Amino acid sequence: MRLPIYGPRLRRVARTQFGWPRLRPGQFKPMRAVLRRRDALVVLPTGAGKSAIYQIPAVLLPGPTVVISPLLALQQDQIAALNERGDPRIRAVRVSSAETPKERREAVEAIRRGEAEFLFITPEQLSDPDRLAEVRSLGPGLVAVDEAHCISAWGHDFRPDYLALGDMIEQLGRPPVLALTATASPPVREDIITRLHLRRPEIHVSGLDRRNLFLEVAYCPDDAYRWRRLTTMLDEEQRPGIIYVATRRAAEELAERLTTSGYPATFYHGGMAAGVREQRHTDFSDDKVDIMVATSAFGMGIDKPNIRWVAHVALPGSPDSYFQEIGRAGRDGEPARALLLWRSEDEAIQRFFQGGSPDPGELRDLAGALHKGPIGKTALQKATGLGPRKLGQYLNLLEQVGAVQTVAGHKLSVPARAPLPAAAAEAASSAYERQQAVVRSRTDMMRGFAQSRQCRTETLLAYFGEDLRKPCGHCDNCADGIAHEIAAAEPEGPFPVHSRVHHDEWGAGMVMNYEEDRMTVLFDSVGYKTLSVPVVVQQRLLVSE
Template structure:
């Protein structure tokens, strides 16, 4: 047994690594900047957690979602690690102050890129040695960093301000272009790459054509009733997530709830934990749900509508079957799907009138401080995402209506192009898996041992149908008490 294997067993109780983990960890331990792509369920978290125990100093993990941070913090705490925290909106001012005042006592610290933009937070981080700068879900740099989460595009300068610690950028799905973008934003000129296949052969890929939305609803109810759960149904809008959850509760015996970004953060975490702990059979959600959710036994993922990108589709279907057991992904298509996604994408656009008003507010503000400008716009009635994007572009030199509109139009056209491309991939009569892997510059060679492939190759859903019954869930009202019951939440002060 090697020293690394001994450390693996000592800290996590595992006797062997999953594919790719050992190579990635060795790269990190050699303090090489590393870009790693492992499929969903491939054990990405271990790739920074184990080196964290073997390196001196703080491991700083940049994470995109509050629920993802909380889930990973609780996993480490459940394993006995107390030196872990997340800086997020769930903390009280006192808890936040405690963490930042005692930052030298932590081994793992999770935060969003927006938190790093606080001068006070950045200065506190400068007071301790950062042994590893981790970007979890690194594809977000490319997908979000140029759009509604511009702080992602500043991670390179943030890293420089912290003394250029080694970087580990982790993702489950990325094209060559995305990986180049990640390297460019982070300033990684000589990063080592460990890239493994995005293919999940245990997930059957099915596409079904429906006549209209009503037929889709009935089909989802039928599938949710028949298929072995638990499962996820991805919806195009928050309204559809809520309405579809109500439909499934009415038409099936499944314990169903909804999840989207418009909910209170405590409610979102509660729904996620209910799902993880088998108190819910099915979640109807927007793409806000699922990233990093530590649930290995999700048996089905259904898409109620066309996804916007192939990257998003692969991320979402990859939430099924992380335990390696047979699982199924089903996309329902109907006339009007493309038009619906076009409308959703175009809702992000701004008219010339809107841009003139935004520029007027910015120029009258008398500051070039990004947060202040963003707050001024939001207080002036501008939607937060649009305010973030407009301020970010303005400070990059897009200071006229024409320049702003030109950039926004370019981004809109790129999103529409990706949406049409994934529609074509998922609508083809030939092997769907082969087409998706080709999108990620991979070839597909069936091994004849991985079970069913896709609906184009011929499928049988009967092996995925439910066997046995699930007991009824216990209802409750107070999410704070329930969160405490589920995994014993403790305040940041537990280190004292």
């Protein structure tokens, strides 16, 4: 077999332009896809070198690289790392709300003159039609979408302008697209592909088994027991670390209780003023805060290698968010710990956060406003009275049912043969209910992970569509010997893992894993379901597709 020509070129650029002596596992294949001008979706854990996957090939491709990233702090870290080498071939500039109009103009001109290669920009900036046209005129050769899970309806972050990225990229001249994320289960991956309009993308998922990260779960019958387990860990472990809680109030109260008890802690949540959030983010990054108590709003964009532990004192809403959050520990490769302390009551909180159904009347009125002709989002807000977040959610649902499209000038209009407003509202409500079925099933899977006696890493990776094949050796179930006993006793299931099956009521699905006499299937329409293997076999509930 002839070796591809891409390897030596990529390694030479890595060494000479970036000072990296070698490529990391999981980087080469998606880099090769980029050089072949193929769309690609890459799932690599935090700290595995996702940025290099677009940075190194960009040097070899014609045209500048546009990097769409949601957080200014994350952008700034990446820009600083590129510019510190003083090489114009990898210089980066930024267009964001943090720059003055003059600085934004100078950034674009630097790209146009060939004095910079990377243009970092937020989705909100690209949503401006004039800015979009300006970026298009630069002739970008590659678009990299960082934190791509933010675009997903199933994701754990929501940015309305992310939902329009697929259309924005089309209007940039449709260069190849590279989507990058640290966590994406199969439904999230499919959502990213659909919403970014990726064309026959290569999908690369690797490195999800963090061998230096010890996974531990404890059921807590009451809050007193949970407090004792938490403080015991704080006494045993080095710092810094992050404690994740479910609500803003819980963040404030736990931080105060810890501080009063001799464990100085600071809290962080999305309800704080932007300046305060930024300062606390910086203080934690600079080792001025040892214990951060936070909601899920904290963590994205933290490039901090020495986090020694991540604790959850409530059941996360999904394995997606859990994996993203524990991935912030031990990025330096040194031993780190992930401790989940959960109670049955935690599930009720997550159900509450999943919220109520969209208002059919508001959906109908929005669909009706769209029928009056091409209209911008600002005018739609005035016509309907909807806030930007709800408007984004509703447009997302209407887009799924073919009731809205983006046209020239960044306006929204109704496609030919679109459903009438009442029918569009009904179809959009049904689409929402299907989504919620999957969201609820993800919470079920998180509880299943917490209760599992199987290898924790096996269970977690199975959720993401990966097969570890043997117990990991770095979780509590492996340390106790339970995981090895179960693995040795497990019979072969009736269907291969990752095979497609069909259920009369729930339709098509994929077998994700087996544990003892149970199997988990991810159904396209209703999400994750855990079934009894004997019942499946006896009643022939599933058939191979």
